[in-house]
Amino acid sequence: MSEPTNRSSIASGSHPRHRFFRGVLDRLTIGLSMGGVVMMFGILLLIFAVLLNGAWMAIGHIGWKFFTTSTWNPVPGMDKYGVLAFAYGTAVTTFIALLLAVPLSIGCAVFITRLAPPWLAAPVSFLLELLAAIPSVVYGLWGAFVMSPWLQTHFEMWMWKALRNIKWIPVGHYPGHRTEYFPANLVHGGPSGSDFLAGGLILTIMILPIITAITRDVLQQFPEELEQGAYGLGATWWQTTRLALTYCRVGIFGAAVLGMARAIGETMAVVMVIGNTDRISSSLFAGGQTMAGVFVNEFLEADHPIYLSAMMYVALTLLVSALLTNLAARVLLNRIAPS
Amino acid sequence: MFKAFHKFLMVAAPAALLAIGTVGTSRAVEISGAGSTFVAPIMYKWMKIFQKSHPNIKVDYEAIGSGGGINGLIGKTINFCGSDAYMSNAQIKQAGGAVLHMPEVAGPEVMSYNLPMVHKQLVMNGKLIADIYLGEVTRWNDPAIKKLNPGVKLPDLPILVAHRSDGSGTTFIFTGYLCKVSPTWKKQVGQSTSVNWPVGRGGKGNPGVAALIEKTRGGLGYLEYAYAITGHFPVARLINKDGYAIQPSMPSVIAAQKAVVENLPADLRLHIINPSGKKAYPISGFTYLIIDRDLGYMSKTKAKATLEFIHWILTKGQKYAKTMQYIRLGPAMQKKVLAQLAKATWKGQHLSY
Amino acid sequence: MILADTSTDISQKAHGAGTHGLTGTVPVTTSATAARQAVEVQNLEVFYGQHRAVHNVNLKINHREVTAFIGPSGCGKSTILRCFNRMNDLVKHCRVQGSVKIHGADIYARGTDVMELRKRTGMVFQKPNPFPKSIHENVAYPLRIHGVRGKAVIAEKVEKSLRLAGLWDEVKDRLHASALSLSGGQQQRLCIARAIAVDPDVLLMDEPCSALDPIATKTIESLINELSKTITIVVVTHNMHQAVRVAHQTAFFYMGNLVETGPTDKIFHNPVQHQTLAYVTGQFG
Numbered sequence: 001m002s003e004p005t006n007r008s009s010i011a012s013g014s015h016p017r018h019r020f021f022r023g024v025l026d027r028l029t030i031g032l033s034m035g036g037v038v039m040m041f042g043i044l045l046l047i048f049a050v051l052l053n054g055a056w057m058a059i060g061h062i063g064w065k066f067f068t069t070s071t072w073n074p075v076p077g078m079d080k081y082g083v084l085a086f087a088y089g090t091a092v093t094t095f096i097a098l099l100l101a102v103p104l105s106i107g108c109a110v111f112i113t114r115l116a117p118p119w120l121a122a123p124v125s126f127l128l129e130l131l132a133a134i135p136s137v138v139y140g141l142w143g144a145f146v147m148s149p150w151l152q153t154h155f156e157m158w159m160w161k162a163l164r165n166i167k168w169i170p171v172g173h174y175p176g177h178r179t180e181y182f183p184a185n186l187v188h189g190g191p192s193g194s195d196f197l198a199g200g201l202i203l204t205i206m207i208l209p210i211i212t213a214i215t216r217d218v219l220q221q222f223p224e225e226l227e228q229g230a231y232g233l234g235a236t237w238w239q240t241t242r243l244a245l246t247y248c249r250v251g252i253f254g255a256a257v258l259g260m261a262r263a264i265g266e267t268m269a270v271v272m273v274i275g276n277t278d279r280i281s282s283s284l285f286a287g288g289q290t291m292a293g294v295f296v297n298e299f300l301e302a303d304h305p306i307y308l309s310a311m312m313y314v315a316l317t318l319l320v321s322a323l324l325t326n327l328a329a330r331v332l333l334n335r336i337a338p339s
Numbered sequence: 340m341f342k343a344f345h346k347f348l349m350v351a352a353p354a355a356l357l358a359i360g361t362v363g364t365s366r367a368v369e370i371s372g373a374g375s376t377f378v379a380p381i382m383y384k385w386m387k388i389f390q391k392s393h394p395n396i397k398v399d400y401e402a403i404g405s406g407g408g409i410n411g412l413i414g415k416t417i418n419f420c421g422s423d424a425y426m427s428n429a430q431i432k433q434a435g436g437a438v439l440h441m442p443e444v445a446g447p448e449v450m451s452y453n454l455p456m457v458h459k460q461l462v463m464n465g466k467l468i469a470d471i472y473l474g475e476v477t478r479w480n481d482p483a484i485k486k487l488n489p490g491v492k493l494p495d496l497p498i499l500v501a502h503r504s505d506g507s508g509t510t511f512i513f514t515g516y517l518c519k520v521s522p523t524w525k526k527q528v529g530q531s532t533s534v535n536w537p538v539g540r541g542g543k544g545n546p547g548v549a550a551l552i553e554k555t556r557g558g559l560g561y562l563e564y565a566y567a568i569t570g571h572f573p574v575a576r577l578i579n580k581d582g583y584a585i586q587p588s589m590p591s592v593i594a595a596q597k598a599v600v601e602n603l604p605a606d607l608r609l610h611i612i613n614p615s616g617k618k619a620y621p622i623s624g625f626t627y628l629i630i631d632r633d634l635g636y637m638s639k640t641k642a643k644a645t646l647e648f649i650h651w652i653l654t655k656g657q658k659y660a661k662t663m664q665y666i667r668l669g670p671a672m673q674k675k676v677l678a679q680l681a682k683a684t685w686k687g688q689h690l691s692y
Numbered sequence: 693m694i695l696a697d698t699s700t701d702i703s704q705k706a707h708g709a710g711t712h713g714l715t716g717t718v719p720v721t722t723s724a725t726a727a728r729q730a731v732e733v734q735n736l737e738v739f740y741g742q743h744r745a746v747h748n749v750n751l752k753i754n755h756r757e758v759t760a761f762i763g764p765s766g767c768g769k770s771t772i773l774r775c776f777n778r779m780n781d782l783v784k785h786c787r788v789q790g791s792v793k794i795h796g797a798d799i800y801a802r803g804t805d806v807m808e809l810r811k812r813t814g815m816v817f818q819k820p821n822p823f824p825k826s827i828h829e830n831v832a833y834p835l836r837i838h839g840v841r842g843k844a845v846i847a848e849k850v851e852k853s854l855r856l857a858g859l860w861d862e863v864k865d866r867l868h869a870s871a872l873s874l875s876g877g878q879q880q881r882l883c884i885a886r887a888i889a890v891d892p893d894v895l896l897m898d899e900p901c902s903a904l905d906p907i908a909t910k911t912i913e914s915l916i917n918e919l920s921k922t923i924t925i926v927v928v929t930h931n932m933h934q935a936v937r938v939a940h941q942t943a944f945f946y947m948g949n950l951v952e953t954g955p956t957d958k959i960f961h962n963p964v965q966h967q968t969l970a971y972v973t974g975q976f977g
């Protein structure tokens with residue numbers, strides 16, 4: 001930390017007083033950033049404490065069964081709370097979103113940085129930033145009134161016709177002993193437009209801009225010398241691009257993690273299209289629910305103590321799983337980062 | 340699908356504009372309420388008009404959901420609460436034991452469906468609706484539906500059941516109705532702001548449910564009257580307790596109020612579910628203004644202002660209900676509610692307003 | 693003149709360094725291999741938009757010799773060099789006229805496989821630019837992109853290239869360490885190893901030593917001498933001593949024109965043009 005300061009003050013031959021101020025500034029900056037870190041940590045701890053406190057009653061009453069059951073019945077007196085279906089919904093929709101958004105985003109970013117002529121790249125970039133700024137409730141309404149009907153009558157219909165009779169691998173049984181086969185099970189129940197697939201797709205659309213924007217930024221950091229070096233060895237455009245992508249992989253991975261965080265925490269848009277049921281199904285056409293979704297749906301009207309506490313338990317689960325996935329991402333990141 | 344989106348905008352935009360319009364003067368007494376989103380559009384309108392004749396009172400209302408409003412009342416952070424569900428005994432106890440429920444307007448609930456090939460208005464009854472929501476009747480050409488709609492050519496389509504996914508007073512009233520007409524429903528599912536739905540898909544808010552219905556041929560769901568009427572969604576006539584098929588409308592809901600007013604509970608905690616009468620529509624609820632019976636926790640001026648605002652809503656404010664597609668209080672009902680308001684005190688003393 | 697016997701000098705130094713088993717052949721051949729031309733440039737004109745950077749250049753570069761390009765900054769040395777492997781294709785608004793033949797084939801002819809051309813014409817840049825991969829992977833990269841498969845084959849080629857580049861002994865124990873952990877001189881030799889891994893006929897070097905200290909520069913120079921036994925080398929340099937030490941032939945450019953070309957000896961001791969004399973004696977540039 002101090003070394004560059006010294007060097008620069010020597011280089012500019014600065015007056016001792018300047019050096020003194022620079023020292024104070026240094027210390028101030030360090031102090032402020034340390035303070036920021038401490039505060040962030042404190043806030044996180046505080047959130048955790050508040051959620052834990054709120055969920056305490058539910059933890060006592062429901063315990064581990066919360067994670068192994070999927071019935072959600074908040075009717076006073078019936079009171080059954082299991083988060084499994086919601087956790088499944090979060091996992092499935094996030095997975096679909098990343099599966100589609102990451103390659104698409106990389107494609108978009110490559111197009112903007114390495115393919116499109118400047119007169120096209122600039123407006124596309126601008127559009128991208130615009131998309132990232134649209135509030136999620138607008139995505140949700142668009143999803144419910146435009147995407148979902150289209151999905152149901154076109155894409156899902158086509159997918160259903162294509163897959164419903166393809167039975168390669170038996171993977172289980174439906175209630176009533178009919179065998180469930182892959183991949184026909186993915187379209188079981190027929191097109192509905194309000195399902196895991198719709199939830200995953202709306203998330204894809206929502207995280208696409210942010211992943212693309214970051215990927216674009218890191219791709220622009222790819223050094224000209226390496227580009228020249230690769231071409232000079234006879235690399236094709238595609239091979240050079242691959243080199244650039246490998247060079248930028250850490251940044252791209254980070255972009256994907258950010259996208260994932262947004263997908264896990266997204267509420268309104270998903271709620272508008274996912275069908276909001278507490279069921280677990282291997283069918284992409286089945287209705288489901290995410291943890292963040294159930295929260296935005298029911299929190300405000302959670303009208304008796306155990307119900308409210310169970311909601312807090314959901315929030316706590318969401319927080320912990322978000323922290324864990326981020327941690328896992330960090331570990332992975334350290335693995336792929338160049339030493 | 341764009342039509343439906345347009346419909347949504349028609350409903351949402353005026354509410355938003357009204358919300359912007361409520362800017363108050365600075366030297367006024369400020370009172371704040373919170374709760375029901377259902378009542379928000381007319382509440383904003385009331386606030387705006389009330390402001391004109393009462394420049395010294397500034398009302399603020401936050402549509403955070405009925406549950407949130409009730410919590411505000413329990414925590415004494417607001418002066419009045421708007422709620423579509425009345426408070427449970429436990430909640431009243433939490434709030435200190437004595438609250439006053441004052442119905443302000445009524446809101447019927449309608450069964451809306453998407454069967455473009457059927458040109459005649461459908462008729463349904465409580466048992467049928469319960470069976471559909473239990474997953475026992477699954478197709479539109481089921482004999483049970485045919486029987487209620489002789490001469491109507493019903494398609495061989497699955498019924499796509501839609502319900503609210505967010506906790507709401509609307510669901511509370513709807514499931515209350517199903518409990519009343521179906522013992523099975525009462526036993527298996529029950530009544531609450533959210534329940535464990537045996538079948539169907541959930542949509543968030545009226546727009547969410549409307550989107551689910553509109554999207555798929557064969558869709559069916561319950562909507563708030565105001566939303567359905569503004570958006571011109573097709574609605575079914577419902578057979579009431581005495582066997583009459585009733586169109587959801589202002590007269591039929593006022594008739595329903597009349598039917599229950601005779602044997603109202605003393606604290607006015609009720610929904611107008613399955614009343615008898617020739618013209619009474621079977622599913623409507625009140626949306627309530629709830630306050631502490633004794634307003635001692637706020638200043639005297641605030642208490643006065645609160646009572647004044649509520650009194651105004653219950654009297655002069657009623658005439659604005661119609662244009663906003665809410666159903667006003669019938670005269671008999673209004674009398675009962677005003678009597679309820681008269682019970683309010685401030686540190687034991689009755690205030691004039 | 694001091695510069696007179698540097699060419700013999702260098703061979704001794706390279707030999708004496710003994711780091712990579714040079715055979716000690718003195719690279720002062722001028723006429724023996726001059727019969728064949730590796731590169732033949734005719735009426736070359738290069739434009740950057742409206743600006744003409746290279747004007748009517750005619751030049752022959754001898755097979756398996758070292759040719760140095762000298763001249764003041766901005767005179768077009770790099771531009772011409774980049775015409776030899778068509779790197780100018782990547783520069784917007786750059787237009788090339790005339791013909792460049794490598795081993796008789798016009799590389800600007802229609803249907804030329806540019807990737808194949810660049811494979812046969814390796815390039816080393818001013819600033820060492822190893823990829824952020826391991827040492828091994830850097831040298832393996834050109835092999836892989838040109839379709840060489842098989843771990844053993846690649847490992848063998850990598851070793852051969854690293855040996856040729858005189859780097860093998862220094863890195864053989866850490867082939868899988870990051871290339872960025874090498875010193876600047878080592879990095880530049882790695883880049884040379886990378887360029888020669890696919891056995892190019894021609895090696896283009898654009899000021900390969902300008903970012904290096906004198907010792908690293910010496911090492912690269914002896915490497916150039918050694919490589920020129922099998923590869924035709926064109927090296928752009930601002931260092932006149934370097935040109936004398938490594939080059940058989942020297943071409944002097946001035947403001948986009950080729951002023952004079954000939955055996956290094958002659959250019960430095962007995963140039964025909966007075967501009968050349970002025971430049972090599974340090975009167976301008």
Ligand SMILES: Nc1ncnc2c1ncn2[C@@H]1O[C@H](COP(=O)(O)OP(=O)(O)OP(=O)(O)O)[C@@H](O)[C@H]1O
Pocket residue numbers: 740743745764765766767768769770771772783
């Ligand atoms: N990409 C480019 N776009 C426009 N003009 C260029 C470009 N590259 C080079 N030039 C111009 O072409 C001329 C020759 O440049 P070049 O780089 O070939 O010179 P050089 O002899 O290699 O100089 P130096 O010794 O400084 O490297 C210069 O006037 C330069 O400004």
Ligand SMILES: [Mg+2]
Pocket residue numbers: 769770771898
């Ligand atoms: Mg140059």
